[in-house]
Amino acid sequence: MIQHVTHIFDGLDTLTGELSKGAVARAAQNSQVQLVQIYAAEANKAQIAAIISTIKTILPSAVVVGATTVGEIAQGRLITSQTIIGFTCFESSSVSVFSAACSHGDEQRIGAELGQRARDTTANIAGMLLLSTPLSIDASRLLQGIESTLGGFPVFGGGAGDYAAMKNSLVFSDAGQFNRGVVAVVFSGTDLHVDAHTYLGWRPLSRSMRITQVDGLRVQRVDDQPAFEVYRRYLNLPADDQFFINALEFPFLLERDGQLLARVPIAVDEQGALQFVADIHEGEHFRIGYGDIDLVAEDAKQLHAAMVGFCPQVIFLYTCGCRRFLMQEDVDLETQPFEAIAPTFGFYTYGEFFGSSSLSLLNSTMVAVGLREGNKVQPEPLALAHSPAAAPDARDPYANKHARVVSKLLRFIDVVTSELEASMQEVTTLSITDRLTQLANRIRLDRVLDEQIELANRYGTPFSVILLDVDHFKQVNDTHGHLVGDDLLVRLARVLIANTRSVDIVGRWGGEEFLIITPNTDVNEAAIVAEKLRVALAGAEFPVVGYKTGSFGVAGYVADDNLTKIISRADAALYAAKKAGRNRVEIG
Secondary structure, eight states, X not given: OOEEEEEEOSOHHHHHHHHXXXXXXXXXXXXXXXXXXXXXXXXXXXXXHHHHHHHHHHOTTOEEEEEEOSSEEETTEEEOSXXXXXXXXXXXXXXXXXXXXXXXXXXXXXXXXXXXHHHHXXXXXEEEEEEEOTTTSOHHHHHHHHHHHOOSXXXXXXXXXXSSSSSOOOEEETTEEESSEEEEEEEEOTTEEEEEEEEOOEEEOSOOEEEEEEETTEEXXXXXXXXXXXXXXXXXXOSSTTXXXXXXXXXXXEEETTXXXXXXXXXXXXXXXXXXXXXXXXXXXXXXXXXXXXXXXXXXXXXXXXXHHHOOSEEEEEEEHHHHHHHGGGTHHXXXXXXXXXXXXXXXXXXXXXXXXXXXXXXXXXXXXXXXESSOOOOOOOOOSSOOOOOOOTTOTTTTHXXXXXXXXXXXXXXXXHHHHHHHHHHHHHHTBOTTTOSBOHHHXXXXXXXXXXXXXXXXXXXXXXXXXXXXXXXXXXXXXXXXXXXHHHHHHHHHHHTSOTTSEEEEEETTEEEEEEETOOHHHHHHHHHHHHHHHHTOEETTXXXXXXXXXXXXXXXXXXXXXXXHHXXXXXXXXXXXXXXXXXXX
């Protein structure tokens, strides 16, 4: 059975007494190993070293780890500007610690080495607690390294915080203290059970936007504008040293692998680029989000119920500092119910770690972890050391109205945004679609060509174009009339769609001319596509008209191309195909 004691530090003498003859001493007496987590408001290395030394002198077998925070959680409640120490005593399980300094650029290698060491030296791994300094290293790459060598069990934890200037975060173990580093605690044992959960509770508000330029953890441009413009336009935020505090309630919300992720900017530079502590990829779409109190409360209720069913003997919480800022004096309503299930301990973070086979660095979330040795046993309700935050009085019609009003406003904004986006999508679709064939029109084709040329210039990505002209189309109109000619064009468009890839853009260039843009395709590959289309067109029988053929001109991107040059080469090749007898493919 696991026993846990939380100690709020107020001096080495008091700590020594607790270790020697207090609740910690009693809990440790029958344990095999003790995990000691120290979460501190200040990066006071001397004090931290003294605390570790005191603990190791009396509990030499203890594994000691910790981090600086932006809020401490003791007995399920927020404690601020304190140092708290959690003593978790395991009766039958094992606890190992791995720690390392980590320079910028070495994160993935260090993560892979850490995972390899854990796998080589530890059997029956049940879970891993991870602490790092995301303000000073790329923690996303660290996770990628760990994931490459170790996985299949819960990984959880948080990024060290800093109450002051967001520059002096710290993680530590009894092996050392690191301003740039990582500490991993590996839990193992055949009788140890770990149950980890996370939830967000943030709702998207704005329209969808696209990340168009990224440099590491810096987002430089959004929709081809300086990234900071998002916060200036929507929230009228200044680009000053208070930017993080002003923006932390409004993260980027993006969907990745079916999961909604939040990304909180921590700074803005002179060029309008936004600095993040977690990865964002070029090309991803996001919306500005805001915390929905009702959604947080509902998610919290479900998580509390799940934890009751697990019957943990201790609960660790790693929750984003943004949640403190959002919920203010109501923040304990989210965390304190855990204390009625099992002793609850943790800290407010700068980023949360969560996953098993796939690891993620999260923002704005809560990660809750239950640990238990042995079978499920429903515990007696705990007597809380402090009275819980007062629940709203249902008889008071004015109680807790602020949160309710905010939730209703969020719902209103969400509906209005959805309606506007639906209208904009309809208008956009009409503006870029050829009315007759329902293919891309000239406006969209020009836009896609500009994008492909930009990608080719920046990354060397090949692409080609195929220009098609229906042979002797004027005879159809002259002989059968324009309605038959229009029907031919509609049916021909279906042939083109049926014989091209989903990534290809098929459009009406004008009259009886069609243009196919083939991304990631060189000119010889595009010629094969054009030949396939030629054969398909020649073999299709059309009502009234019968069989028709087409002439094709193909051109591939070359260095320093622009829209006019590549289309001119395709047009010249098309002219050559017609001059050579039609119903053929030529390369320009």
